[in-house]
Amino acid sequence: MQSLHLSGLSQTELAEFVAGLGEPAYRARQIFAGLHQRRLRSFDELTDLPKELRAKLSARSTASTLALESRYLSADGTRRYLMKTHDGFPVETVFIPEERRDTICFSSQSGCPLQCTFCLTAQLGLLRNLTAGEIVEQIIIALNDAYGVSVKAPRGTNLVGMGAGEPFLNFEALMKAIRIMAEPHGLYIVPRRVTVSTAGIVPRIRELATIPDRPHLAVSLAAPADELRNKLMPINKKWPLTELLGACKDFQKALKPGERFTFEYVMLDGVNDSDEQARQLANLLNRHELRAKVNLIPHNPAEPLSYQPSPPERVELFREILESKGVHAFVRRPRGRDILAACGQLAARAANPAQTVSDFAPAQVESLAI
Numbered sequence: 001m002q003s004l005h006l007s008g009l010s011q012t013e014l015a016e017f018v019a020g021l022g023e024p025a026y027r028a029r030q031i032f033a034g035l036h037q038r039r040l041r042s043f044d045e046l047t048d049l050p051k052e053l054r055a056k057l058s059a060r061s062t063a064s065t066l067a068l069e070s071r072y073l074s075a076d077g078t079r080r081y082l083m084k085t086h087d088g089f090p091v092e093t094v095f096i097p098e099e100r101r102d103t104i105c106f107s108s109q110s111g112c113p114l115q116c117t118f119c120l121t122a123q124l125g126l127l128r129n130l131t132a133g134e135i136v137e138q139i140i141i142a143l144n145d146a147y148g149v150s151v152k153a154p155r156g157t158n159l160v161g162m163g164a165g166e167p168f169l170n171f172e173a174l175m176k177a178i179r180i181m182a183e184p185h186g187l188y189i190v191p192r193r194v195t196v197s198t199a200g201i202v203p204r205i206r207e208l209a210t211i212p213d214r215p216h217l218a219v220s221l222a223a224p225a226d227e228l229r230n231k232l233m234p235i236n237k238k239w240p241l242t243e244l245l246g247a248c249k250d251f252q253k254a255l256k257p258g259e260r261f262t263f264e265y266v267m268l269d270g271v272n273d274s275d276e277q278a279r280q281l282a283n284l285l286n287r288h289e290l291r292a293k294v295n296l297i298p299h300n301p302a303e304p305l306s307y308q309p310s311p312p313e314r315v316e317l318f319r320e321i322l323e324s325k326g327v328h329a330f331v332r333r334p335r336g337r338d339i340l341a342a343c344g345q346l347a348a349r350a351a352n353p354a355q356t357v358s359d360f361a362p363a364q365v366e367s368l369a370i
């Protein structure tokens, strides 16, 4: 049995736990700030607490559970972290330096139960759901590595739930982690800085629409019609396009000012990237009166997947056809492909030893940021 992981507790739960130890309420606030705002990962570092209290905490609980196994550094500055849970399952997180604001891509599950044929994570199958604490800790580890322990993110942080796993099949832990990370006396990464991507778990799209403080939504399409989508994303057999886009339409109706809702479309050479398929996709979205923009993601290849990325000219033409039919479309630049950190490449693989980093100074990220 693993002892209680404090990084996965809400402020209220932590207060109850601390009260149960017979400690005053302000201790809970100190602990929460130590773990989340200062991003400390062991009770020993919480030097504002008396030694006896630290010993008491250590006897009953743990501050951190993920172990960082390897780090890989891409030529474009992207970093991939391969971590292990206390029971030995792989967890991957990606730090993506960007001009305006850095982004951390986190995983919601170890492995993934969905069998999307273009995604390497699918090959792992579902290993297990991650806990809220394991989701939060990924962000803490990435921020500490990128900026230094306790150092404030210089330009704030965006989060994307686009790593391994299907976030909406681990909805409760995901939403709890998002609430914990939003705390002003903690990480203070608010839901409007978070985007969660789903392969199309319809009931959870509908549930998300009812939650006031929610992250932005992205829905992965990959095909403009059921026949092809059934093959590429078998989850489509459970929730076919009409049902999925019906839920998207209702979600659109519930959108608040400033809220973003997007579609993602992986571009597979010769599979889903023809002019005809672009027209089909535009018609499909127009028919459902969906105005969300479409992000086109050139396929990130990885052995043993048999797909190739659509050539840049094809992607551009596809984009233009969508635009000509009134559908806003953007091409996403792949990041971290060389270290298997890009979309669909997370499968707990080692990268080239030359890109494995054993020790690099946090400040390096500044000069790497492009």
Ligand code: SAH
Pocket (backbone or CB within 6 Å): 118, 119, 120, 161, 162, 163, 164, 165, 166, 167, 197, 198, 199, 200, 218, 219, 220, 221, 222, 264, 265, 266, 297, 298, 299, 300, 301, 343, 344, 345
């Ligand atoms: N399960 C969720 C989130 C993880 S995948 C989902 O399906 O949305 C995040 C995005 O990466 C999805 O849009 C997915 O379609 C895309 N993706 C998966 N494999 C890819 C690959 N090999 N190349 C490019 N994008 C890929």
